[in-house]
Amino acid sequence: MRYVIYGLPCAGKDYLLSRMPFLQHIKGSEWLNTQSDNRFRELSKEEQDDLRRQFIRYVNGIGTGNVIVDGHYAFPEGDGYRQAFTDSDGDCYDVFVYLDTPMDIIHERIQSSDKNAIYSHLTISELQAWRDHEVSELFGEVLRRGKEFILLDNDVESIIRFMKGLADGSVLTAPQVSRMNADKVINAASGKRRIVLSDGDKTLTVEDLTKSVSIPEELKVHKAFQGDRYTTYQFWKVRQPYASLNDLDDRYAPALSNVHFDKSILDDLSKVDGLKVIVTAGLEDLWSKAAVLSGVMDMAVGSKANGLDNMSQLGKAYLCRYLKDAGFEVIALGDNMVDYYMLMEANKGYVIAHVKKNASLQNTVQAGTKLKQPAYNQIKFEGVEEVDSIHEDIE
Known part of the structure; x- marks a missing residue:
């Protein structure tokens, strides 16, 4: 290269x-x-x-x-x-x-x-x-x-x-990761021509599920994302502590047992006809288990615990782009700047605000955007058009 x-x-x-x-x-x-x-x-x-x-x-x-x-x-x-x-x-x-x-x-x-x-x-x-x-x-x-x-x-x-x-070649670039995951999603689509790409942490859940996984404090990489740095390097860096742990399934269990899904979002997405994919910059294997627990989402793609394949900001955007290029209609949901370019690439993108509203995304969308947000969400981004529901808006 x-x-x-x-x-x-x-x-x-x-x-x-x-x-x-x-x-x-x-x-x-x-x-x-x-x-x-x-x-x-x-x-x-x-x-x-x-x-x-x-x-x-x-x-x-x-x-x-x-x-x-x-x-x-x-x-x-x-x-x-x-x-x-x-x-x-x-x-x-x-x-x-x-x-x-x-x-x-x-x-x-x-x-x-x-x-x-x-x-x-x-x-x-x-x-x-x-x-x-x-x-x-x-x-x-x-x-x-x-x-x-x-x-x-x-x-x-x-x-x-x-x-x-x-x-x-042991660490993959954003285009490589996105191509690989686009193939996985396409294979799972089974004839469906619409794909929903939704962020996981604080979009589908109330809490940050990935951060809920307990790791030793001395292994944590602090401030890696400071300044809205969301490239492959930052995600590789924060994944390094997980690569040293051999008991991740045991660590996942408490987080999964206490996860709180946003029922309004899941109910809305359950009425959308299409393959529903969690696209997470967090841990893919954790979110694959969470997808099953949700009862609505079909699968998850994201970062590997070994830090070699990472779903970065560009990775999310390119995954959406590749799926559109393959002829799919893509609907996307997200809550912060990691998701923004995926939302903008989608045929229709929806921002989901939460209690700790992402300030960078608020500033970005307030400057003008084609994105929308569901009216039933209790917290709103200012300057973003509201729709009664996602499933009604895309039909």
């Missing part, structure tokens, strides 16, 4: 790449400077873009193997940003990685960097705005193309183990 890694100046990409001998590192900036006699920054935008396209042709000509390129997405210019990313970049790479180093660390490093002195005047808030622009725009480009997007933190040892797993 071909990887590209982005990040702000002084994010630490060079050090990180030096710790990954299992990936062939191609220095993009070095190649561009060599080809332009070290005058790359002096070239016009058109000349720079043309040279970048030549570089992509060079990368595409390398052949098989795992190759990683360090790149730049955009640069501050005036009141906005000048984009370095081209369509050729988007078409070339399979996995797009962003090293999301804390802004205070980047700011401190830039102050003592001769190479990046040009950015020394930027404040932490201006660096944050630059980062937010890059992550948002890059995520959109990747989503449109159906590829993998990874947000990394500054936990170097975990990053190396994760990236090695991607490189040797």
Whole structure:
């Protein structure tokens, strides 16, 4: 596979790449400077873009193997940003990685960097705005193309183990996981042409069932999802503690015996003609048991306890996309930002609010959305159209 890694100046990409001998590192900036006699920054935008396209042709000509390129997405210019990313970049790479180093660390490093002195005047808030622009725009480009997007933190040892797993194929990307699960769902459809994809935790249940499974406190990975990071890396990271436990079935039992399903949602879905699938970023084997207990849902797909197959934010969206491409009508339900792009991909998507209403999703849908919500749900998202029931709305 071909990887590209982005990040702000002084994010630490060079050090990180030096710790990954299992990936062939191609220095993009070095190649561009060599080809332009070290005058790359002096070239016009058109000349720079043309040279970048030549570089992509060079990368595409390398052949098989795992190759990683360090790149730049955009640069501050005036009141906005000048984009370095081209369509050729988007078409070339399979996995797009962003090293999301804390802004205070980047700011401190830039102050003592001769190479990046040009950015020394930027404040932490201006660096944050630059980062937010890059992550948002890059995520959109990747989503449109159906590829993998990874947000990394500054936990170097975990990053190396994760990236090695991607490189040797033991850890699957979002498109790979979604293709595999789409095949499972299609095989289970048995002639049905409508599929309901519903999140599990706090959509079908009152509580977060996955978090209800007891694991030792010292094994918990805290704050992995902070900042709405819901990529394959985050789910791989939080699954690692489960992989070390050999008594998961025993740990599942108390959580399942105390699960509280949202009876209104289940009653509504029971009247929908179609295959009903729980799509969870939580544990698939736990939710497969919960599907049986629900009496309504037919099956579950999600993350494996060993952390090798993970249903991420993009994974949910691509599963929905693949099923639509296969000719199915897809109805989707969810309660937070992990589900949002799945809901937007669906023929019809429904948000389900709960007591601890997801603030990020509220802000997103309030800005305008095609999504709807059932009127019988006691808690509502503001700015979202209400329908009497899901089953009546889709008929």
